[in-house]
Amino acid sequence: NAGVMQNPRHLVRRRGQEARLRCSPMKGHSHVYWYRQLPEEGLKFMVYLQKENIIDESGMPKERFSAEFPKEGPSILRIQQVVRGDSAAYFCASSQGQNQPQHFGDGTRLSIL
Amino acid sequence: TQLLEQSPQFLSIQEGENLTVYCNSSSVFSSLQWYRQEPGEGPVLLVTVVTGGEVKKLKRLTFQFGDARKDSSLHITAAQPGDTGLYLCAGENAGNMLTFGGGTRLMVKP
Numbered sequence: 001n002a003g004v005m006q007n008p009r010h011l012v013r014r015r016g017q018e019a020r021l022r023c024s025p026m027k028g029h030s031h032v033y034w035y036r037q038l039p040e041e042g043l044k045f046m047v048y049l050q051k052e053n054i055i056d057e058s059g060m061p062k063e064r065f066s067a068e069f070p071k072e073g074p075s076i077l078r079i080q081q082v083v084r085g086d087s088a089a090y091f092c093a094s095s096q097g098q099n100q101p102q103h104f105g106d107g108t109r110l111s112i113l
Numbered sequence: 114t115q116l117l118e119q120s121p122q123f124l125s126i127q128e129g130e131n132l133t134v135y136c137n138s139s140s141v142f143s144s145l146q147w148y149r150q151e152p153g154e155g156p157v158l159l160v161t162v163v164t165g166g167e168v169k170k171l172k173r174l175t176f177q178f179g180d181a182r183k184d185s186s187l188h189i190t191a192a193q194p195g196d197t198g199l200y201l202c203a204g205e206n207a208g209n210m211l212t213f214g215g216g217t218r219l220m221v222k223p
Contacts, residue, residue, distance in 0.1 A: 004155070033210065042119075042201060042213035043156070056208055091155050098209055099143070104155035 004029075004094050004105035005074075012111045013082050021077040021108045025094030032075045033093040033102060034067060043091060049075060079110075087112045116140070117204055119214035126192055127222050134187045134200055134217045142204030145185045146211065147176055150199040192221045 005024040013019050025032050030051050035043040045059040049069040060067065064082075069075040079086055089109050093102040117138045126132055136145070144163045148156035160169050162178035162185060169176045173196075175188040185202055199218050203211040 006155075031209070035211075035213075042117075042215045043203075043211070045210040045212065048209055056210060059210070093155075093211075095209075099205070101146070101158055101161055102211060103158065104148075106153070106155045 004092055004103055006090075006092050006105035006108050008108060009106065010109050010111070012113060014113050015083060016081050019079040019082050019086070019110055021079075021090050021092075021110070022074045023077070023092030023094075023105060024074040025092075026103055029094035029096050029103075031095045031097060031100075032069050033095075034075075034077050035091045035093065037089045037091060037107070039088075046077075082110075082112050084112050086110060117202055117212055117214035119200075119202055119217050121217060122215065123218050123220075125220045125222065128194060129191055130221075132189050132192060132219070134189075134202075134219075135184070136186065136202035136214050137184045138204060139183065140204070140206075141182050142206060142212075143182075144205045145178055145182070146203045146205065147185070147187055148201040148203060150201060150216075156201055189219075192219075194221045194223050197221050 007022050032049045034046040037043045047060050047067045048056040064080045066078045089107045091107045093104045095102045120135050146161045147159045150156040160176045165180045165182045167178045173190045177186045197220050199216045201216045202214045
């Protein structure tokens with residue numbers, strides 16, 4: 001099953017550490033999206049990337065958060081100096097192109113101690 | 114800021130009952146998707162509606178997109194325990210990002 005693969009599934013970090021979340025899109029998909037889901041809430045858009053380009057990062061916090069989708073390898077969502085409020089499930093989705101259905105991975109659950 | 118409001122937030126019904134979940138916005142969307150999410154998993158796409166007034170059926174599930182493309186509904190006929198889960202609507206705009214509603218958590222009791 002070549003679906004969207006996210007790893008790790010669970011990540012525990014202490015306050016001040018860095019968190020790196022990885023996402024491999026479905027085969028043939030070149031558009032990647034990151035969403036965050038806080039407990040008991042819906043998903044909130046963070047960033048939209050194509051290969052080597054950030055298309056829309058309007059949902060990304062201005063500090064500590066960054067994302068990339070290199071020519072080779074998975075997309076990375078990086079959170080520096082994590083705080084308790086970063087605890088959430090982070091979902092990646094991919095699509096074949098613009099205005100195409102987005103297919104989601106099973107998420108990375110980030111817990112900050 | 115585009116917002117999508119889902120109602121009800123929680124719904125607990127008996128097996129065999131019918132139910133409708135609503136998704137409303139003051140904004141127009143180019144398309145609207147319905148997803149279902151199980152605990153510990155990602156949302157799974159159920160349907161995409163694009164045209165105002167469009168109705169799509171998926172077995173016992175009926176999805177409708179409002180004429181003005183601002184609202185949508187999901188109707189489940191003769192609910193089964195296997196329908197239990199979190200149902201999410203998401204509107205898509207020209208920028209490709211999805212705006213999600215807060216979700217409806219459905220429990221169907223046997």
